[in-house]
Amino acid sequence: MSAGPAAALSGTQSPRIRLEPDAVDDQDGDDAAKLAGDYGLEPDPWQRDVLRGWLARRADGKWAASRCGLAVPRQNGKNALLEMRELFGMMVRCE
Numbered sequence: 001m002s003a004g005p006a007a008a009l010s011g012t013q014s015p016r017i018r019l020e021p022d023a024v025d026d027q028d029g030d031d032a033a034k035l036a037g038d039y040g041l042e043p044d045p046w047q048r049d050v051l052r053g054w055l056a057r058r059a060d061g062k063w064a065a066s067r068c069g070l071a072v073p074r075q076n077g078k079n080a081l082l083e084m085r086e087l088f089g090m091m092v093r094c095e
Helices: 027-038 045-054 078-093
Strands: none
Touching: 027 045, 027 078, 045 078
C-alpha cells in the first residue's frame, strides 16, 4: 500500500545540529516566507525556520549571520529555500 496525501507525516521539523548567532529581529524571515507564498512557493515549517535564521538581524540592524549554510538530505526543498531567499533579496532588499 502506498502512502497518499492523507498519510500521516513523520519526522521532525527541528534540526539535530543548529548553529546561529544571537539576533534581536527575525521579522525579515517571516516576510520572506509570506512573499514566497504570495508567489505560489509555500514554505514548509522547517523552511520558515531557516529563513528566520538566515535573515535575522542584530541590534545595529546588520545581518546576524554573515554566512549561511544548510545541510538537508536528499530532495527536501533546499533549492526552493534558496529561491525564497533570492526572491526576498530581489523584491524587498534590492540586493
